[in-house]
Amino acid sequence: MSYRAGFVGLVGQPNAGKSTLLNILVEEKVSIVTDKPQTTRRRVLGVVSLKEGQVVYVDAPGIVRAKSGLNEFLEKEAQDVIGQSDVLLGVLSLGEKSKDNVLEILGLLKQSKKPFIVVITKADMIANQHRSQVIRDLVKEISPTVKVIEMSNQWGKDIKEVATQITSELLKLLPVSPAPLYDQELYTPHSVKELAVEIIREKCFESLMQEVPYNLAVRIVKYDESNPRLPKIYADIVTTKDSHKGIIVGKGAKTIKEIGMKARAEIEKMVGHKVFLKLEVVVRENWSENKKMMKDLGYVVSEE
Ligand SMILES: Nc1nc2c(ncn2[C@@H]2O[C@H](COP(=O)(O)OP(=O)(O)OP(=O)(O)O)[C@@H](O)[C@H]2O)c(=O)[nH]1
Numbered sequence: 245m246s247y248r249a250g251f252v253g254l255v256g257q258p259n260a261g262k263s264t265l266l267n268i269l270v271e272e273k274v275s276i277v278t279d280k281p282q283t284t285r286r287r288v289l290g291v292v293s294l295k296e297g298q299v300v301y302v303d304a305p306g307i308v309r310a311k312s313g314l315n316e317f318l319e320k321e322a323q324d325v326i327g328q329s330d331v332l333l334g335v336l337s338l339g340e341k342s343k344d345n346v347l348e349i350l351g352l353l354k355q356s357k358k359p360f361i362v363v364i365t366k367a368d369m370i371a372n373q374h375r376s377q378v379i380r381d382l383v384k385e386i387s388p389t390v391k392v393i394e395m396s397n398q399w400g401k402d403i404k405e406v407a408t409q410i411t412s413e414l415l416k417l418l419p420v421s422p423a424p425l426y427d428q429e430l431y432t433p434h435s436v437k438e439l440a441v442e443i444i445r446e447k448c449f450e451s452l453m454q455e456v457p458y459n460l461a462v463r464i465v466k467y468d469e470s471n472p473r474l475p476k477i478y479a480d481i482v483t484t485k486d487s488h489k490g491i492i493v494g495k496g497a498k499t500i501k502e503i504g505m506k507a508r509a510e511i512e513k514m515v516g517h518k519v520f521l522k523l524e525v526v527v528r529e530n531w532s533e534n535k536k537m538m539k540d541l542g543y544v545v546s547e548e
């Protein structure tokens with residue numbers, strides 16, 4: 245059997261469970277997960293290396309339509325992941341009420357002309373079980389031979405078996421490759437800095453309500469490794485308004501302390517030792533509408 249390797253892009257609506265699925269497939273927490281839609285902003289890579297080949301999963305933002313600002317970036321990022329992948333993984337959730345939203349994702353999969361499979365996520369939502377057949381029928385209409393696999397993050401020990409099945413189905417569709425694309429020891433090519441940014445963002449989503457977490461970005465200002473046993477991470481939480489800054493800091497700095505503590509604990513778990521983390525909140529008015537500021541924060545959009 246020849247060795248295969250390539251990129252598998254995750255395609256789905258916001259909140260469909262793409263990042264949860266990526267983490268299950270990679271068996272590591274690579275991509276952040278929240279109960280709010282539009283959590284993932286930039287693509288996140290997770291690597292599964294086997295003796296038969298290497299699957300590089302690419303998590304992406306959910307499909308949105310927008311003409312400007314951060315949402316334009318999200319739309320482009322999701323479309324770029326589709327364009328740049330070898331194979332696609334359609335992620336359709338039993339939590340999805342709208343048939344049109346399912347059709348939209350299936351349309352994108354078909355349009356791409358790339359090989360794909362479909363995973364039905366949140367299969368534990370028993371009350372929505374009828375949607376499984378609806379999805380299967382819609383998939384069959386566009387392509388009768390496409391594999392459909394159900395998955396839930398609530399399934400305990402069965403998860404691993406289903407994850408193995410998903411990876412092996414995708415491996416069959418990937419191109420033959422002379423060598424792996426990434427170091428086989430790595431589960432992600434992202435740096436600790438990049439992963440730390442995402443972890444801090446996730447904790448912001450957990451501690452902040454309504455539009456506040458959507459209007460902020462995180463950037464690492466300094467990553468000082470002069471003491472390798474206690475690296476020092478200085479990060480800014482960049483927000484758009486003074487009123488949001490007040491909310492993020494909280495009464496007696498309670499909220500920012502909570503975000504910092506939770507983020508530090510998770511970064512420490514990831515790197516396997518203690519870290520020092522200092523967060524500061526800064527206001528940059530309308531950063532999400534300003535292309536230069538967006539670029540500085542890692543959300544690159546084409547300059548016009
Ligand atoms: N009940 C149930 N909830 C799930 C399952 N998978 C994911 N979720 C929940 O669905 C929500 C969204 O999950 P994410 O993985 O962040 O979804 P996403 O598709 O990456 O969302 P965006 O990044 O915003 O596009 C979270 O609250 C998850 O805990 C599942 O199998 N069952």
Ligand SMILES: [Mg+2]
Nearest residue numbers: 262263283284
């Ligand atoms: Mg996500």
